[in-house]
Amino acid sequence: MPKQEEAVMALPDALRVPLHPRLVRYGHAQRRHITRRSPSFAATPVTHKGLTLQAAPDTRATTLVISSATPRSESLDLEDVRDIQAEYFEAMRRQIERYGGVVEKYAGDAVLALFGAPIVHEDDAERAVLCALGMQAAIELVAQGARRKWNLEPAIRVGVNTGDVVSGIWDTGTRQDVAVTGDAVNTAARIQAAAEPGEVLAGAETMRLTRRRIKYGERRDLFLKGKAGPVPGYPAVGIRDRLGERWEEGERTTSLVGRDREMLELLDTWMRAQGGEGQLVTLVGEPGVGKSRLVAELVDRVSSSGAIRVLRGRCLSYGQEISLWLLADLLRGLFGIREQDAIEEIGPKLGVGLRELLTGSEPESRREAMDVLGEVLGLAPSNSAVASAEASIRRQALIRSLRLVLGSLSQRAATMLVLEDLHWIDRASQDVLREVVSDIPGLRMLVLVTHRSGWVAPWTEWSWPERIVLRPLREHDAAVLAGAVLGGINLSPDLERYVGERAGGNPFFVEELLRALEETGGLEQRNGQMHLVPDIAQRLPITLTEILLARLDRLEAQVRTVAQVGSVIGTSFAVRLLAEVVGREQVALEMPLSALQDAEIAFPRRSPDPGIRLQARHDAGGCVQHAGAKAAQRPAPPDRPSHRAPVSVG
Structure with missing residues (x-):
């Protein structure tokens, strides 16, 4: 790294919290302003009645899987019920762990599992649905024993849903548990209740995220408690013989460019x-x-x-x-x-x-x-x-x-x-x-x-x-690809700049950003060009944020926090300012900053002056690896981290 008094670390635009004003001068007022909006360098645990909530102030995609058994025979002894439940829970646990999930809780005949919390994978929704299908296959082995011993036909319902959840890690002193709450969890439970015995039923967002890998049946309109209108549900019927490719989706096939x-x-x-x-x-x-x-x-x-x-x-x-x-x-x-x-x-x-x-x-x-x-x-x-x-x-x-x-x-x-x-x-x-x-x-x-x-x-x-x-596309090629995604329409300068800054020449980012804008009404056509709607939301599609956060989650907690604090300051910042914000000596930041360099998330620049210099990094490879993008979508209260999650309930 350069000498500390000259060191400037540059971060990509995707990491910056959009609602936070950029620093233009250095001072204590700015430091207080940043500190209120950035993750604490060492999160302060919250303790209540012997339980400690280890706060994790970031936003991420999480998938929940809940399986629930159909009613059992009331004629069974409690010991027999316990034996069946033990086999059932063990079979479900094996499927959850096979696909990298975490059991959140066992409650009655239900199992709630998480995919994406506390660790994000870029394919959490797919893992959740495959886990749900695996649960249905695994229950058959449990059913064989139940038929032989008690003449029972145990079956399970599984529902899968994707949405925003609030999550945290509770520390009881002897173990740590991940807990989630939110409307997505409630919706998942109601989708699960609407499923038929032996069925896996998925919500619309989960279906969209997994349809390349999973084969679905016809849409069903579900009338769920607490919902003003019908909620679409899609039965997952199996795994596709061939993995679909993203450029084959929709009405337009994207051409190869550059x-x-x-x-x-x-x-x-x-x-x-x-x-x-x-x-x-x-x-x-x-x-x-x-x-x-x-x-x-x-x-x-x-x-x-x-x-x-x-x-x-x-x-x-x-x-x-x-x-x-x-x-x-x-x-x-x-x-x-x-x-x-x-x-x-x-x-x-x-x-x-x-x-x-x-x-x-x-x-x-x-x-x-x-x-x-x-x-x-x-x-x-x-x-x-x-x-x-x-x-x-x-x-x-x-x-x-x-x-x-x-x-x-x-x-x-x-x-x-x-x-x-x-x-x-x-x-x-x-x-x-x-x-x-x-x-x-x-x-x-x-x-x-x-x-x-x-x-x-x-x-x-x-x-x-x-x-x-393969390198990121050049600016001209990225613009050609963007036009092809939109059906051959030219992009306005503001839209071309928007896509260029956020995608950095990465074809997948270009396609997903534009399709997300189309779906959310963020584009309008005027005078033969496609324009960005003013005041468009800064939210990134789940398909991108899962990739970004999966990269960030591979880093140690201290390194992640430094990246997030730096992103709040701006796309480029002096190391001594970062040290001032987090309340640490500059020497204490050498390890996390070196880790960010090794991960290609941040890189050093020599500054012509000791002040702040803002600089965006238009590099798709870098953007993929710098993953504070979820934090850029919706600020979370410091002790209630928010996660966007595919949720699966069964």
Whole structure:
């Protein structure tokens, strides 16, 4: 860092609280003004009747899941009721923890779980609905025992809703509990009550956030207590066979903009792969910068030029703890197996596919492939020579079988293997993948990998793979994309400036900001241009704030607080002013400021004078990582942090 008396830390515009006036001079009056509106450097706990509320003054997206059982038989003994409840609660807890949620409370026959508090993930709503679907599947195992012992048919209702909640962490001395309140929780409970036994019912916002991954039934109008009009509800019926892409949503398909150079590089590698010179290309970039969009455009272009085979696998944020998740996803796509298929359906599909693909292979090689690939998909070991072998031997058999499968694919047709979001890869898949892709140079195959910065690929030290880094769009390209999102209408200078400042050239941010403005009436067309409605609200879409807050939540509490206080001061501030505001010596801020630099949330600038210099950072990669955006939406009272949350009740 520069010398402290000259140090200026710059923060992105997305972190700034819009209602707070920028500082133009330094003084004690300004310090008091800032302090009243910024998070305390060390939040003061609030104690009441032996309970301590650990205040967390920020705003974030949170998902709640509540499951509630249908009425039980009154003829059961209390001990039997307790046994059923224990099995039921344990089954629900396992699903909640599987998808990264937190149990808020058990009450009667209900379970309330949170996704997004105290930690935010960028896909909390999706996790909540998948958890709810998992709850319905898990209750069947409980029901089997209840049928056998007591002739009962236990079932649960699950409701999912997204909205604003107030949350806090209560410390009882022996444990800490997260508690939430708000209309979103009440609405979630009423949606849950409106669901049929065995059904998952979601609110409109939850459906909108998860429809790329989840398949929904027809809309139902729900007449809920306390609501003036009908509330839409959507039954979640399962997981989609293919993940929908955001540019495919709505009536307009967004075109690819500003990636001509990268596309030429990819087309060149594909030409070489078709000629038998296998290629491994890694696309690196921040969330929303367009990695998946570029891959989709490449697949469309090469698919129209001849017969090719495209094989896909995708890592998920909640799949890191599931061993061999990526390989299982890859095999499901190759052999036409759905994620929700029962075990008895998987074996026949895998067997038919392997017999067709490995026709010229030795019978023992086919049996070995059926054994080890089947195990990846959840099947029990079969009758191959390695069926009873130790783990290391079976791992080598898995590598051999995958090499055999990929080699057979490339012999039949030029193949493109797309592996997305490898920053979430599980360790077992990564170890196997490293061995398998070492064969690629001898195959007619292009392996295209996407991941975010920060993950180190296991082939980094190899000389032959190529790496393409996607940068934010240039200002002109971002404006062209914005016009395409709005159906080809030119943007007015004020709207173009608004989008440029907040999106920083990130295509996902551009699209989400404009669509949010369209949905909320923030745009109006005049004289052949689209204009920003005056006094438009500063609220960011949930899709963006979840990404921003997920980045911020990875930092320690002290570092997060420094980022939020700095954002209230402005997009650029002197370190000595920050120290004055938080009431600490400048030396005490060295650690949190260094952490912000490492996370690319703030960066040092030398100031020509010792005063304050305001400077916005128009950088999408930075904006994604600086996540005080939720605090910028709605100030929360200091001891009642507010969270926007997808809420799921079951």
